[in-house]
Amino acid sequence: MKKERRALILAHNYQRPEVQDAADFVGDSVELSRRAMDEREARIILFSAVDFMAETVAILNPGKKVLIPSLGARCPMARMLPAETVRLWKSRYPGIPVVLYVNTLAEAKAESDVSCTSANAVEVVEALDSDSVLFGPDRNLACYVQAKTGKTVLPIPENGFCPTHVLFLREDILLARESNPDCVVMAHPECTQDVLRTADFVGSTSQMCRYAKECPAKSFIVATEVGILHRLARENPGKSFMPAYAGAVCPNMKRNTLDLMYQVLRDESNVVTVPSATAAKARRSLERMFEATR
Numbered sequence: 001m002k003k004e005r006r007a008l009i010l011a012h013n014y015q016r017p018e019v020q021d022a023a024d025f026v027g028d029s030v031e032l033s034r035r036a037m038d039e040r041e042a043r044i045i046l047f048s049a050v051d052f053m054a055e056t057v058a059i060l061n062p063g064k065k066v067l068i069p070s071l072g073a074r075c076p077m078a079r080m081l082p083a084e085t086v087r088l089w090k091s092r093y094p095g096i097p098v099v100l101y102v103n104t105l106a107e108a109k110a111e112s113d114v115s116c117t118s119a120n121a122v123e124v125v126e127a128l129d130s131d132s133v134l135f136g137p138d139r140n141l142a143c144y145v146q147a148k149t150g151k152t153v154l155p156i157p158e159n160g161f162c163p164t165h166v167l168f169l170r171e172d173i174l175l176a177r178e179s180n181p182d183c184v185v186m187a188h189p190e191c192t193q194d195v196l197r198t199a200d201f202v203g204s205t206s207q208m209c210r211y212a213k214e215c216p217a218k219s220f221i222v223a224t225e226v227g228i229l230h231r232l233a234r235e236n237p238g239k240s241f242m243p244a245y246a247g248a249v250c251p252n253m254k255r256n257t258l259d260l261m262y263q264v265l266r267d268e269s270n271v272v273t274v275p276s277a278t279a280a281k282a283r284r285s286l287e288r289m290f291e292a293t294r
Helices: 017-022 029-038 051-060 083-092 121-127 139-149 170-179 193-198 205-214 228-235 258-267 276-292
Strands: 007-012 025-027 044-048 065-067 098-101 114-116 132-136 152-155 184-187 219-223 240-243
Touching: 007 017, 007 029, 017 228, 017 258, 025 029, 029 044, 029 051, 044 051, 044 258, 051 065, 051 276, 083 098, 083 132, 098 121, 114 121, 114 276, 121 132, 121 139, 121 276, 132 139, 139 152, 139 193, 170 184, 170 193, 170 219, 184 193, 184 205, 205 228, 219 228, 228 240
Parallel strands: 007 025, 007 044, 044 065, 098 114, 098 132, 132 152, 184 219, 219 240
Antiparallel strands: none
């Protein structure tokens, strides 16, 4: 079906193992968006992830048809920051740059000055000629960026969070470390500050994958959504990876299945669309991110 439809299949690191195995490329949201931009021959992009990621691909690839396997694959954190909330905070703090995590819907990105990812958030904020920024929607990532840059990072909304990453507890990691003293702990910056302080390495999913290859350690404790363990194990034979908490499963990421992927490819259904005016503004925010992180 993929060949018949001239489709490119992209899957996020948190997808089900069988979905990752069926994909042409597996990565984080912006890695996959860039891959889609580089694939000139594809007519269709089947993006197995959640809504904001598929929107980002559609914004950056206006000439291609973007499909998402499940319309129910929605990111709860992205929905914590609607466009009207961004406008409200901009009115409260006029002149302060607005940096929005890619984990936002297109309508919110359209209100921002620049986008960022968990991998480049520090770099993006450091590149801005301002000692203060408005940053949303993840409060934990905002705190991490503030600690790394020394700038004042105001979280919008005040308590935005990823429901999966706040499940990790410092005590669980310390307990796992007692049983595995030679393990290296990797944590995503969407985790709480207590968890990040216990980690040996803090980074995005793409950065974790690179670090796991380069690090001489043979065993790792991983504090992010459990879907990444499949890729880590596949790419690092001879090394072991255990979740910091086995219940850290994003139910929205797991809504995408092989059956749904087949159905939407067959029918060319679940087309992701973004209004042109919104897409143009959101695209500029994404382009500024690329310019700041070359």
